[in-house]
Amino acid sequence: MDYILGVDGGGTNTVAQIADSTGKLITENESGPSNYKSVGIENAKKSINNSILGAIRNLKNSKKIVFKSSCFGLSGNDSDYDLNIYEEIIFNNKIKKYLNPAKTIICNDTRIGLAAGSSSKNSIMIICGTGSNCYGINEKREEAKANGWDYILGDEGSGYNIGIKALRAIMRAYDGRGEKTLLSETILEDLNIKDISELIGWAYSESFSKEKIASIAETVCRTAEMGDKISIKILEEEAKEAVISVGAVAKKLNLTNKEFDLVLGGSVFMCEKYFKAIFIEKLKDKFPKINFKPLTKKPVSGAIRLAIKNL
Amino acid sequence: MDYILGVDGGGTNTVAQIADSTGKLITENESGPSNYKSVGIENAKKSINNSILGAIRNLKNSKKIVFKSSCFGLSGNDSDYDLNIYEEIIFNNKIKKYLNPAKTIICNDTRIGLAAGSSSKNSIMIICGTGSNCYGINEKREEAKANGWDYILGDEGSGYNIGIKALRAIMRAYDGRGEKTLLSETILEDLNIKDISELIGWAYSESFSKEKIASIAETVCRTAEMGDKISIKILEEEAKEAVISVGAVAKKLNLTNKEFDLVLGGSVFMCEKYFKAIFIEKLKDKFPKINFKPLTKKPVSGAIRLAIKNL
Incomplete structure (x- = not known):
């Protein structure tokens, strides 16, 4: 075999x-x-x-x-x-x-995610998870990427970005520099934290972790659904960033007026109403021929698919 | 003696x-x-x-x-x-x-900075350096602060914030997600970095340093003076954040309609045209009776002043 x-x-x-x-x-x-x-x-x-x-x-x-x-x-x-x-x-x-070195492909993980989610020749993958990233390939086998530069250089549209903005919104409200927000209660509750001074300890005492900050995105989504304006604004801003990433990759690949698959990956897309829906709506306006493909298979299955194509 | x-x-x-x-x-x-x-x-x-x-x-x-x-x-x-x-x-x-424990004051460093820069009973200090912070005191000896929550929870108006935004602007331009900016050249030049891939190494290879990111603020100021729109926008946004911090403290201290001293500290105020001038102009509009006091003495001299007042 x-x-x-x-x-x-x-x-x-x-x-x-x-x-x-x-x-x-x-x-x-x-x-x-x-x-x-x-x-x-x-x-x-x-x-x-x-x-x-x-x-x-x-x-x-x-x-x-x-x-x-x-x-x-x-x-x-x-x-x-x-x-x-x-x-x-x-x-x-x-x-x-x-x-077999002649039959070994070494690529980026977004490449296999894309292969797992789409078999179209023109396809883009956007990941909005802890970090964010956007990668695509066209029928000429040209590749392009945008975003995905991590927490310093930027991964706009990520759970990390949403988490940081939410934390800063709490501090703005606490200071009187910004509007009141339900996040002040929900985040402390979800993190099992007593008050702001404990939150400061939480943010700085342990070694820096993108994951723990990104986990706050789930709370922001819940608070948005409770009608909190600040949460809705944060999610809208980051959904727009994800749209910008897709637009940049589509432009580089000359897909702007063509039909192409867009594979959606990452936990932030579980935020249906105030992230995913806004993201889809804005992209449909820009690119009417887009096919949205939620990633239902494991990315590793895309690696198998690419390896078989390379047989 | x-x-x-x-x-x-x-x-x-x-x-x-x-x-x-x-x-x-x-x-x-x-x-x-x-x-x-x-x-x-x-x-x-x-x-x-x-x-x-x-x-x-x-x-x-x-x-x-x-x-x-x-x-x-x-x-x-x-x-x-x-x-x-x-x-x-x-x-x-x-x-x-x-x-002498009965005659020993232990306070925050912004408190002594304020005492070094102003002898008014109603006074606020704003620091825009690597980090940012705002602290004030009124004639009733009430104290208030805003901002100064460091790089995760936020120190808007800081050199760090300016540096991060500038780095992200470079990556946005590189990706085609954002407008072109002179920062793409000036930052690499000032950091003595060859290209974007070396910049990524610079940002992530060493241990995280707020100071090195904040040092980029000086470049942003220079590039703004060359007419770069992105740089001007970043500095304006952060100057407005500093204005918001002062406004929040003034409100808490009931100084909104009173005469008060505002002491300016931190290296970002050396950016005259696109940070300091905008900051001053916006504050003058809001608080016509404000007296601007650049910090010319060492903060430690404020500690001496407070100790003498407590004799």
């Missing part, structure tokens, strides 16, 4: 799938994070090895395996410099014997 | 001054940072001790000294909880014999 390998490496975990050449899943295995920018090269290598070796152990005759084709979708893989590092990480002594 | 002690403890250094009871400076000594929130309790204690003991060593008969009155203006001293910690730090075995 021919075996196909797909790997989805992210900031939280790494998922490896092995499938047959028709794409039928045989086994899956998960390990720790593998974005070298956040966990370092050695830990990234360990996670990638563990995810693949664990999946291989689930097979019979595991020693004789060489993957016919494989695809790695890795977050943090944004430049030629990064690609060199990931090549070093991937073709290491523990796993290189299983790989 | 009666000796007076003033201490200015900040995130960068700690300055101790000894003066006579007329306020005439006798000696000054400087040591490391003493904001316990950033350097920890033990290091804060060490810096405070070193600054004071060094100043005392400069005096004759240093062993017999007990300060008639003293005042500590300490950054990070924002709540009763903080005050308890700073009392433990200050009344330690190495220096407590020099202090």
Whole structure:
């Protein structure tokens, strides 16, 4: 049997799938994070090895395996410099014997997410999760991206951005610099925090975590649904940012007047009324021929799909 | 001779001054940072001790000294909880014999900055430096503050905020998500950075530093003077934030229709045309009876002044 390998490496975990050449899943295995920018090269290598070796152990005759084709979708893989590092990480002594270098794709995790969500030749993926990112490809195989520069250089439209704005809105209300907002109660409640002075401790005492700030986006969504103007404004602003990202990628790929798929990924899209609906409405106005595709499959399945196309 | 002690403890250094009871400076000594929130309790204690003991060593008969009155203006001293910690730090075995607890004021560093810049009974200080902060006091001795919640919870009007917005403007232009800006050239030039991929390394490879991001504010000011619209917009937005902070404090202190001093501190006010001038113009419209006072003396001199008033 021919075996196909797909790997989805992210900031939280790494998922490896092995499938047959028709794409039928045989086994899956998960390990720790593998974005070298956040966990370092050695830990990234360990996670990638563990995810693949664990999946291989689930097979019979595991020693004789060489993957016919494989695809790695890795977050943090944004430049030629990064690609060199990931090549070093991937073709290491523990796993290189299983790989066929001529049939190994190493791309960004948005690329596999896009493949998991759309089979159209013209397609864009937008992720609004802890961070945000937008990536697309057209029928000429041209690729383009926008946004996704993380918490300092900017990932507008992300849960992190929503969380930061919500926290600052609380402090503005507390100071008398801004309008009152229900967020002052709901955020403290959801974080199980007594008062503002404890909130300050929460924000600064532990080591900086994008994830804990991004988790506030869920509260903002709930508070918006309670009618809170500040929450609605924050979500609208960030939905518009997501629209701007898609517009920038569509323009670079010459898709402005063409039909294309738009795959939506990331937890912020679970905020239906004040984020997703506004996002969709504004994009429909701009690009009437857009097909919205919620991401229903795991991104790793896109890695399998790309590996099979490369057979 | 009666000796007076003033201490200015900040995130960068700690300055101790000894003066006579007329306020005439006798000696000054400087040591490391003493904001316990950033350097920890033990290091804060060490810096405070070193600054004071060094100043005392400069005096004759240093062993017999007990300060008639003293005042500590300490950054990070924002709540009763903080005050308890700073009392433990200050009344330690190495220096407590020099202090008269009944005549020792422990306040925030904005309080001494205000005293250094104004002798009016109704006065507000606004700091727009790396961070920002606004603090005031009225004739009833009521105090109020706004802003100054640091880089997560917000210090709008700060060099840090200006720097972050400028970096994000570069990435927006790079992505095609935003207008072109001269900042794309000037920031890389000033930071001695080759291209965007090196900028990403600069932003994330080293440990997070507010100071390095805030230093970009100077570039934004220069680029605004070259006519760059994005830079002008960023500076205007942040100048308005500083105006909002002053307005919130003035309102809390019932100074809206009264004459009061406004002391300006921090490096961002060196940006004359597109920050300071806009800030002053907008405030004059709102509060015609305001007296602007640039801070020309060292904040530690305000600690001496407060200690003498408490004699």
